[in-house]
Amino acid sequence: MSLLKKLMEIDNRILYLLMFVAIIVPMLKPIGLPIPISQYTAEVYNKIEDLDSGSYVIYSMELGISSWPWAGEHFVLTLEHLLSRNLKVICVSFSASGPYLLEKVIQNLKTTEKVYGVDYVNLGFVSGGEAGMSSFARDANTLFTTDFGGTPIEELSILESFTGANDVSLFLGFTGGTPGADEYIRQFQAPYEIPVAIGWCSSGTIPSIAPYIESRQILGAVVDMKGCAEYELLRGKPGPFIAGMDSQSLVYVLVLSVLILGNIGFFAEKRSEKNV
Amino acid sequence: MLITAVIVSLIVFEYFFDVPAATTVSENVQRWAVVVMAFTLGLGAINLFQIHGAKVLRKDKEWYLSVWLLFIMVLTIVFGIVSGPFEDSFRFLYEDVFMHLGGTATALQGFFILSAAYRTFRARNLDAAFLIGAGILMCFYQAPFGVLIWKGFDVIGSWLFTVAVSSAFRGIIIGSAIGAMAVGVRIVLGREKGLAGG
Numbered sequence: 049m050s051l052l053k054k055l056m057e058i059d060n061r062i063l064y065l066l067m068f069v070a071i072i073v074p075m076l077k078p079i080g081l082p083i084p085i086s087q088y089t090a091e092v093y094n095k096i097e098d099l100d101s102g103s104y105v106i107y108s109m110e111l112g113i114s115s116w117p118w119a120g121e122h123f124v125l126t127l128e129h130l131l132s133r134n135l136k137v138i139c140v141s142f143s144a145s146g147p148y149l150l151e152k153v154i155q156n157l158k159t160t161e162k163v164y165g166v167d168y169v170n171l172g173f174v175s176g177g178e179a180g181m182s183s184f185a186r187d188a189n190t191l192f193t194t195d196f197g198g199t200p201i202e203e204l205s206i207l208e209s210f211t212g213a214n215d216v217s218l219f220l221g222f223t224g225g226t227p228g229a230d231e232y233i234r235q236f237q238a239p240y241e242i243p244v245a246i247g248w249c250s251s252g253t254i255p256s257i258a259p260y261i262e263s264r265q266i267l268g269a270v271v272d273m274k275g276c277a278e279y280e281l282l283r284g285k286p287g288p289f290i291a292g293m294d295s296q297s298l299v300y301v302l303v304l305s306v307l308i309l310g311n312i313g314f315f316a317e318k319r320s321e322k323n324v
Numbered sequence: 325m326l327i328t329a330v331i332v333s334l335i336v337f338e339y340f341f342d343v344p345a346a347t348t349v350s351e352n353v354q355r356w357a358v359v360v361m362a363f364t365l366g367l368g369a370i371n372l373f374q375i376h377g378a379k380v381l382r383k384d385k386e387w388y389l390s391v392w393l394l395f396i397m398v399l400t401i402v403f404g405i406v407s408g409p410f411e412d413s414f415r416f417l418y419e420d421v422f423m424h425l426g427g428t429a430t431a432l433q434g435f436f437i438l439s440a441a442y443r444t445f446r447a448r449n450l451d452a453a454f455l456i457g458a459g460i461l462m463c464f465y466q467a468p469f470g471v472l473i474w475k476g477f478d479v480i481g482s483w484l485f486t487v488a489v490s491s492a493f494r495g496i497i498i499g500s501a502i503g504a505m506a507v508g509v510r511i512v513l514g515r516e517k518g519l520a521g522g
Contacts, residue, residue: 060439067438081468084478113418114426144365148409148418175365179357186351191358197410230497251466258485259494274466293468299434300467304460306442311456314446 056313063306070302074294081297083290088261089278091268092245093129095218101134103217104210107168107247108232109153110223112145116152119248121288122276123153123222126247127168129283130220131159136206137168138188138216142181142227147172147196165195165204172196177227181235185213213240220247229257233265243267248275329512336508372397458484 099105107127116123130137139150150170162168171192174180183191189211192201201207209215219236221228223246237244246257246269260266270279273296276289331353337343338350376390384390396417403414447453464470465481510516 058442063438063442064435067435081472083468084471112426113423114430116423117427118430151410152419174358175362176354176358177361179354180361183351183354183358186354190355254485255489255493256497259490259497262486262490297467297469299438300463301469303438303441304463306438307445307456307460310442310445311447314448 052313052316055309056317058306066302067299070298071295074298075291078291079294079297081294083274083277083281083293085278085281086271086275088268089270089275089282091261092220092247092270093279093282095243095245095267096129096133096135096220099133099135099217102136104136104138104215105130105218105220106213106216106236107137107139107150108219108221109139109141109146109150110143110221110227111149111248112143113149113152115224116149118250119273119276120152120156122248122270122279123149124156124158125276125279125283125285125287126220126270127153128157128159131157131162131167134167135217136210138206138210139168139170140184141173142177142184142231144173144175151196165199166206169204169206170196178231178235181227181231185235185240188212213242216240216242218242219244221245222247223249223253225253225256228253229260229266233260237265246270325511325514325516329514332508332512369397369401 096105107130109123127137127139139154141147141150147170150172154164154168154170171188172195174184174191176183180191189201189207194200195204213219213236216236219232219242221232221244223229223232228249229244229246232244236242244265245267248270249257249272251272251274254269254271257266257269261268270276273289273292277293280287280290334346334353335350338346373394376394379390380387380394400414400417403411403417407413409418445452445456445459447456461477461480461484464473464477465484470477470481507516
């Protein structure tokens with residue numbers, strides 16, 4: 049068997065083993081590749097930095113619990129960033145799977161000086177899709193009698209001077225698609241002129257968000273692991289995402305290598321068929 | 325269909341004209357929508373029971389997967405209602421099982437992509453070659469090593485994102501918005517028969 053033929057018939061198990069090694073080795077021994085900060089991430093970070101202390105921010109989680117292993121640490125880091133700026137954070141979800149993830153984010157907060165109900169709150173799920181968003185934006189207090197944990201809203205001082213979108217300085221959405229950028233723009237950015245930013249989205253979602261960022265209807269977006277790593281750098285708190293970027297680089301090298309190898313074999317085979 | 329047409333007209337009217345009476349009615353209608361949509365979650369659960377229950381009774385292909393689905397759904401509902409979402413039993417199901425299964429399923433995609441890159445991504449024609457070329461460029465743009473090799477990857481990647489992808493998606497967004505408006509007009513005029521199951 050020729051070398052080329054051998055290279056063309058690598059067993060899947062060997063490929064998977066190579067993938068495993070490409071992920072694990074940089075985590076055990078980081079390479080420390082430089083991570084340039086993208087404009088998309090910088091815009092989100094800078095907007096939070098520019099907000100006045102005491103401003104209301106909507107932290108809207110449309111992702112489910114299965115995204116926790118993917119970006120959970122980033123959700124916590126972002127909430128801690130908001131709280132460190134002394135902002136009032138209204139956590140809410142327009143997707144049924146979001147509130148539980150919000151609860152997990154809150155449980156994992158490392159900051160101890162901020163008080164639940166005073167500095168931040170989890171209002172839970174608002175049903176109704178865009179109609180729910182519209183009602184929340186217009187008059188949020190009519191939609192809730194308690195927070196997600198069952199505490200009556202009268203006992204939550206953060207809500208005393210909060211009525212809805214008119215009081216909000218930033219809408220920060222974490223989305224995997226729908227509800228997402230389109231709905232945020234239609235129900236918050238366009239009617240109330242609230243700055244909207246994407247706190248996290250997957251790289252598969254960003255093509256549908258990019259046009260809105262270019263038109264400035266959305267300020268910026270933290271995209272996938274790369275965005276999370278950039279955010280960690282901006283916060284000066286290196287964590288799992290910066291560590292993961294070396295792995296990602298190595299995995300991309302591996303994917304590109306097998307892609308090129310597969311195509312070399314394809315063209316070689318075609319050529320030999322032609323010669324026959 | 326008449327109800328839909330009236331409500332759509334009302335919401336559109338209220339959006340464009342500042343009439344207090346219309347605003348009040350529109351606000352109430354939107355609050356009703358929140359309640360109605362909450363009920364649809366329960367309706368979805370009943371629908372799942374009907375579809376998968378029938379599948380089990382008929383002993384259709386892979387009926388045992390439907391049994392498993394219904395069993396887990398009932399278990400989650402019972403744990404959620406009896407012990408509440410913050411108790412250990414519910415947490416076990418949701419965090420220790422579901423969360424890790426979800427994470428694993430996502431992580432496995434990486435292995436499949438590697439296998440697909442090796443076995444199926446072939447430059448068989450010009451379209452496929454363009455697709456592969458764009459994919460390679462995005463890899464160099466996304467990963468830190470790309471910029472280390474050549475700074476131009478960052479420029480090309482940014483251009484692809486902000487110009488090529490944005491303009492293509494802008495077209496899609498505008499097209500789908502016009503389509504949505506056309507459907508809206510058809511609903512208001514009572515010409516969208518599919519809405520009434522026709």
